[in-house]
Amino acid sequence: MKFAAFFRNLNLGRPPAPTRTVLEAAFTEAGAVDPCSFLTNGTVVFEAGSPAKAARILKAAQATLRRDGFDEPAALRDVAGLAALVASDPxxxxxxxxxxxxxxxxxxxxxxxxxxxxxxxxxxxxxxxxxxxxxxxxxxxxxxxxxxxxxxxxxxxxxxxxxxxxxxxxxxxxxxxxxxxxxxxxxx
Known part of the structure; x- marks a missing residue:
């Protein structure tokens, strides 16, 4: 399953935000499969086996980023749910x-x-x-x-x-x- 993490106040490369490499590495270290920063606005798409696993990955990635000086919350959504929302043409x-x-x-x-x-x-x-x-x-x-x-x-x-x-x-x-x-x- 694919998930998207939407960070608050994260613009890649602008202090105190991490770089793309650091952001993706935090997710890799946390166990995410194929983490990919999307654009520069603090959105990361990654794969995980379940919503619970995705939540644990996000929490671990946030802990790594916090240790490195970036401490902002993030929303987690499954990409299939976002696709359904987009398809509904709201x-x-x-x-x-x-x-x-x-x-x-x-x-x-x-x-x-x-x-x-x-x-x-x-x-x-x-x-x-x-x-x-x-x-x-x-x-x-x-x-x-x-x-x-x-x-x-x-x-x-x-x-x-x-x-x-x-x-x-x-x-x-x-x-x-x-x-x-x-x-x-x-x-x-």
């Missing part, structure tokens, strides 16, 4: 004319009991400032960001502030590209 029919970027935000951990995202805002469109929620399930928030003034919205800040758990965000196209490159394709 942004179909969404008006993109004014959108700065569609994003996927991965929760790292579970919100406290009773804490959840609001189902709607006062306008009824679930747009909070410069972030509009498209869907929310299985610890993944799909959202649209808008540019108000000189900066774009931050779904990561919105999720962390609202749910009080760490999260990490990728532009939706990064998830699509990851799936295209790493998901198993059925035989014709």
């Amino acid at each position: 942004l179909a029919g969404v008006e993109m004319d004014e959108v700065y970027a569609p994003c996927a935000t991965f929760l790292i951990g579970t919100p406290a009991d009773g804490v959840s995202l609001p189902s709607t805002n006062a306008r009824g469109d679930m747009r909070v400032g410069d972030v509009r929620v498209v869907s929310w399930h299985d610890g993944i928030l799909l959202s649209l960001t808008y540019k108000l003034g000189t900066s774009a919205g931050s779904p990561n800040a919105f999720v962390e502030r609202t749910l009080d758990v760490p999260a990490t965000t990728r532009v939706w196209n990064t998830v699509v590209r990851l799936v295209r490159k790493h998901a198993a394709t059925p035989d014709p």
Whole structure:
């Protein structure tokens, strides 16, 4: 099975983040099969025999990285689940004319009991400032960001502030590209 680890605040080569070589070596040392850093944003794809094994690998890789000076959480998702999400085309029919970027935000951990995202805002469109929620399930928030003034919205800040758990965000196209490159394709 393939898994993707999405690290928070990891931009390869920018201190205190590790280099690509160090990041991949931490996963290899932890027992991952064929770890591969995807882009420069702190995403690692690797193989493991089960979700539990993948979680142990991530935890061990994080311990190695922490020892080397990088201490940030990461979300773990199976690539098959990401492929199913991409195949569902969750942004179909969404008006993109004014959108700065569609994003996927991965929760790292579970919100406290009773804490959840609001189902709607006062306008009824679930747009909070410069972030509009498209869907929310299985610890993944799909959202649209808008540019108000000189900066774009931050779904990561919105999720962390609202749910009080760490999260990490990728532009939706990064998830699509990851799936295209790493998901198993059925035989014709």
